[in-house]
Amino acid sequence: MYCVKCGKKIEEEAAFCSDCGMPVLRNLTPERLAALEAQKRAFEQSKERYCPRCGAKYPAGARFCVNCGSAAVQKPDENRCRSCGAPKIPGARFCTRCGSRQNER
Numbered sequence: 001m002y003c004v005k006c007g008k009k010i011e012e013e014a015a016f017c018s019d020c021g022m023p024v025l026r027n028l029t030p031e032r033l034a035a036l037e038a039q040k041r042a043f044e045q046s047k048e049r050y051c052p053r054c055g056a057k058y059p060a061g062a063r064f065c066v067n068c069g070s071a072a073v074q075k076p077d078e079n080r081c082r083s084c085g086a087p088k089i090p091g092a093r094f095c096t097r098c099g100s101r102q103n104e105r
Helices: 029-047
Strands: none
Touching: none
């Protein structure tokens, strides 16, 4: 499958293009596409925190992950998305799960 915006190859299970951040189009209506883009913007603006080890959402004020027990304050895993905890794809500029921009190194 290929991105309709930039033409890059997309992983089959990806929700967003890892190169340009465009939502993956799988039989989407214009209304559904608009809803997905609004959801992506809301996600990027949220203040929610996610465990970099397992991807679980931290409850407000948590010092440890309720799912895996990892300390909430730790050096982020450079091999995982800082927003959702999904594994990073080498060379990807955007997360394929949540669409957030990845640090380029």
